[in-house]
Amino acid sequence: MSIARLWAGHPAPDLDESSVERRSHIKETVQHESRVRGIRIDRLTPADLADELERVASLGAGSLPHLRALWRKATARAIALRHIAIDPAIGLPLPKPASAPANRVYKNGARRPLNNSLTDAQLVTLREEVKVRHPQQRLDVGDLIILGSYTGLRINEANSLRWEDVHLGDERSFLIVEGQVYGSGTDRRWEPLLKRESSRRMVPLPPAAVELLQARKERAAAARRGAKASDPALRFVFPTQSGGVPDTVTARKAVRRKLDRAGFPWATFHTLRRTVERQLMDASVDPRVIMAVMGHDPATSWASYVDHKSVDVDVAARALA
Structure with missing residues (x-):
């Protein structure tokens, strides 16, 4: 009042100091x-x-x-x-x-650097460190991280890949991003839906990524010999540990733990995407090609003349090789 x-x-009103009771347990304010x-x-x-x-x-x-x-x-x-x-x-x-980007802190306590991308030397180290299988890590996401470092896929896009989206050839290899897994628990299912139409794209694969996927496909076939083709363990590139439909929530947590143990607590899966984009820019790749490969929304820039179907995205694979 x-x-x-x-x-x-x-x-x-005047304050009578004699009537004020001092409470030493209350923190004094300025x-x-x-x-x-x-x-x-x-x-x-x-x-x-x-x-x-x-x-x-x-x-x-x-x-x-x-x-x-x-x-x-x-x-x-x-x-x-x-x-x-x-x-x-x-x-x-x-x-x-x-809150400036440089002052942001991730949940693991690591500060986010202003330029959140890996140098070439850091990228080499990361790819080697994530291959180490930790005894307490149930879901190994080393291949998922390495593939992301070569393709710049978003984590949901990479984790939802099906083998029918992967095209491995002698002269040309690429991925097709057409949808991703939605839902949670037993209701997880792959649907041909993406956040933006520009995310529906072809992503070229450099030789190292081709070798990784070929080896993974052979291991999956050997482990599930005799299984039906509709089995999620054979249908998806990165199924759950039990062979089910990929679980993005579990994969995100596993990626976080893997990056922490690899010595990159400040990096995220999106850091890999930024790194691929930086590499393409450093190689002077046409910005239209970068947009097509990364799946950027053309409505924000280059809207008047960017046509993803008219650019040679294989240039990106050569730049990332």
């Missing part, structure tokens, strides 16, 4: 001068309060939701006392905390 009276132009304190409440505007929130946020002082709640109580009391008819604090949005 004292805040409402003060905003209404009434003087604040007082900050408020720029809305001297404004009469009938002249206070939402813009005044919004500016004050921005100022307090820039100082890093106090809890903004708590401050807004105090204002709401004061303005509600002022309305009850008929000092104002409209509440200037209602619907007041809180300013979003500014």
Whole structure:
């Protein structure tokens, strides 16, 4: 009520220090001068309060939701006392905390670097380290990570690959991205749906990726000899450990653990995608080819003349070889 009276132009009552009980267990706070304190409440505007929130946020002082709640109580009391008819604090949005990319921290405690891509030397190290099978890791995602480092696929796209999407030839090898696995639990299923139409694309494979996929296909066939062709373990490139339809949630967690153990706690699967894009740019590959291979949305740039069907994406495979 004292805040409402003060905003209404009434003087604040004198505080009797002798009547104040000192509570040593309560953390002392630092007082900050408020720029809305001297404004009469009938002249206070939402813009005044919004500016004050921005100022307090820039100082890093106090809890903004708590401050807004105090204002709401004061303005509600002022309305009850008929000092104002409209509440200037209602619907007041809180300013979003500014967080530069370099200051972001992942859940594992690692800071995200500003340039979140791997150097060529780091890429070589990563590909070797993820081949090491940790005894406590049930789902081995080493091949998944290595394939991502050669193709720039999104993690859902890579984890949902079917063998019918993989075309391995003597002269030309490539992947077709046509859909991905949706659902959770026993309801997981592959569907020909993608977030954007530009994600439906052909991705060329460099020789190292071809060797990886050939070896993986042979191992899968040997392990499931006699199984039906419809068996998920034979249908998908990266089935679950038990041979079921790929589980993206499980794969994401396994990738995180694998990257941590490989010595790259700051890297994610998307880091591999950024690395492939950097390599293509460093090789002076036509931006239209990069967009076609990466599956970027042409609506954001090059919209007037990019045609994914008219570019030679095999140039990317030669650049990544």
